[in-house]
Amino acid sequence: MAGALAQDAPILVSDVALENSQTMGAEADQARAEFRSLDEDVQSLKKEVLDLNRDLFLLEEELLFPANSQVAFFISMDVGEYFSLDSVNLKIDGKDVTHYLYTDREAGALLRGGVHRVHMENLKVGDHELVAVFTGKGPSVRDYRRGATMSFNKGIGAKYVELEITDRIKKQQPEFVIKEWE
């Protein structure tokens, strides 16, 4: 019996070894081939679903926001030493259109240089007024709320408006700037 029990020991050796090394031999090759076949299927599906998503994304945008009336509003941050963004409220021509609350992950992405498309709107050709109210933590981690106003003219074709939060180093205060892009 000692022999029989002692012969079980190699099972344990295998257990230990398998935790950190790949299974070897024909069985492993077969398992690898099976995994690979499944993986290739998944890869192919990912490609097709991504391409389909691209087409659907464009269709949705064209359908909901045709190019001739589309206005997109973007938020960006530069530096962000004096302001930590919590939320943005947008008013177009006196009407509230969006109130966006930022998660830490989103605010972090803005700080690293990401640009967030916070709102899309269909607007008629002509003059419009945008009021943006930013809330968050200002210098010395105090609650901070500031607004910025801009009039802009919507012409024919899509328009992009950027709301940029920058640092005014001299005053050690954040600055909120609204810019138009064509």
Next chain:
Amino acid sequence: MIARCCKILALSFLLAVFVLPAGYVAADDKSDLTVVKDAHFGSDKKSNLTVVKDAHFGEVLFYFYQEDYFPAIVRLLAAQKQTQLENHSDESELLLGGLYLSYGHHQRAAEIFERLLADKVEPEIRDRTWFFLAKIWYQRGYLAEAQAALDKLQNKLDKPLEAERNMLQAQLLIDNRKHDQAIALLEDWSGRNVWSNYAKFNLGVAMVRNGDVNGAASVLNDVGTLRTSNEELNALRDKANLALGYAYLQDGQPNAAKAPLQRVRLEGPFSNKALLGFGWADAENGNFERALVPWMALRNRDLLDSAVQESMLAIPYAMAMLDGVSQAADHYLNAIEAFYEETNRIDEAIVHIESGELLNQFLEQNPQATTGWYWTLEELPEGPDSRYLYHLLATHKFQEGIKNYRDLHYLRRNLDDWQQSVEVFGNMLDTREYAYNERLPRIEESLGQADLDGMVQRKLEFDARLNSIEENRDSLALATKREFDMWGEIAAIERNPALQANVPEAQEVRDKVKLLKGALQWNLDREYKSRLWKVRRDLQQTGEALVETQRSRRKIDEAIRTEPELFADFNTRVNGLSPKIDELKARVELAMDRQSAFMQDIAVEELTAQKERLDTYTIQARFALAAIYDLSASGGEATIGEASQ
């Protein structure tokens, strides 16, 4: 073109794309993640700084920095199709490759890198990219591709990555049974770090399996005598000692086995197996009393551990050898009972796994907004099966399989959402088309009544008349109605015959009329210029309004002409995409079933192996018990030990 200058970014954001966890050997390893991450960001160079010039590029980065790779890729593909990334064409393609890699879509990532890495990026980034591609391929079992990617590296990588690269190369050599080359590579390796030790451990285990225990001993001893305070390396050291100890036992060298087994920490995760092995080393030398010491220490530990299970047989065996027959019989009975209960629990766990619930529980416990390849499953959901499956977590096969299942689940949810949206798009289009068709006759009627050409003609006539007024300086033509009426009245008075009489009264009236007329004329002359300017200005504004109206009219005509085409185009797209969604959804579900079956097979295989081991132990216990009863019945207690043997 968007003219903006936002946050300054390092071009080597690409490097950040490839910040992957060092889960290659130990899936739950966290300690090296920081090292690798810091190493990547630390290599940013000012010369590589770039500026976000296209908002849509920045938008892709917004999702990328949140590790939401799927939406980032979709936005990048959409922006590329709409040529919205003109200022970042090269970078966006590289970013796309990096996003694909982060998303685990290695085939497309490789296609892009094959195309771009040759001449468009710095050698450092290029080498790094091939390395990470090699790594993802290795983990997914694409060994030839992994080797080909490693072969593309031209220079040494940064220190932590270079060690990992050597580890990967050594592992590929081990997997291809090229142990001599693996040994040579590891011997050349300067410095002792986590990766070299993992490589040595894997090599040692491979050599044991190859039957070269003495060769493995030098490699495993090297890892087993590490002096470190790093918990991860401590665990690896224990594993190496355990593997070497059991290799010696298996090779019939119990005395040699004791030294490595003694080096295993008593409270570490491998102490059970070390205690069991240590007991066997004494038992093999016939020293059962000493063997009982480590085995008895295992008695109250978790029965899930195979070492604890085996100790339940080893203890009565040693007791029998020491002539404690009745005690041995009790222990065998306890072992049979415990194995029976454990086997029943494993059966329940197998039923649970085969119901398919396990994978769904994984996903519920790890709700991911998206699908990054860095992600690893670190905890199993609570359930009857989880306690049996823990060491599956450390295997690539299981981890990568779970990732694929999670990705498929994400794709299905994504397609579900789009299916609903496309239905809404269809309804929206129908409503718009209905509204258009309903309004069109009214609009056409209104447009028919608006005589734009007539208005233009009238405007031209006004122009001609104003020119004539100006040429003749006809101030009366610009008179107000009151002035004009007054002028008429004066003219009428002038024409009155009574006024022609040669009497003083008539003369007086004539003088007054003359005065009035003069005053009126003076006023008209005085106002003439400003009135002429105002009229000309009004006429010009009218002209502009008319031009604008004509332009609007053209747009309306154009819209009336193109709107049906637009509806047709949208309808074609919506109707074309809808069946595509259905088809893909069916294929995703099929792939989910296959992946789920594969994962279930892995888990059930694991549980079945555990159950088979318990069955073997149970049979051994029953035989031993039967032998004890037989010998007791025949009164030959003295020979029980021999019977056991």
